[in-house]
Amino acid sequence: MPRPRTVVTAPRGELSLAERALNTAEEREALAARRRPPAEPPAWLIERGIGVDRLPVRVHSGGCWDARKRCTGMIIDEARRALAEGVQGCPHCRPDAALGIG
Known part of the structure; x- marks a missing residue:
């Protein structure tokens, strides 16, 4: 008959090995995530108003300094359609001029 201490000690050792392997895998994953380049910002943004309807109020170029938190990315066709x-x-980044509209 196995000794009671052995019944507890053996699974603890296996658990310790599994935890170390998990920690190593998580560290590798975190390192890989830090090495990935940041996602490229969208080329065009739509700014929405405040309130329930949140209607579009302004179109921006992707790097516009006046783009606010209420902006979301969109593709060029959506920017053209919105304009x-x-x-x-936007009077600062002039997406209409960049897209040849207006």
Whole structure:
């Protein structure tokens, strides 16, 4: 019959090995994430208003200094469509001029 201490000690050793392997894998994953280049910012942004409807109020170029937290990325066709439908272009980054609209 196995000794009671052995019944407890053996699984603890296996658990310790598993925890070390998990820690090593997590450290490798974190290192790889730090080495990845940051995601490229979107080329075009749509700024939405405040409130329930959150309607589009302004189109920005991706690197515009006046883009606010209420902006989300969009593709070039969406930017063109928004400007054509009457959404204002930002007066600072002038997306309408960059897209050849207006």
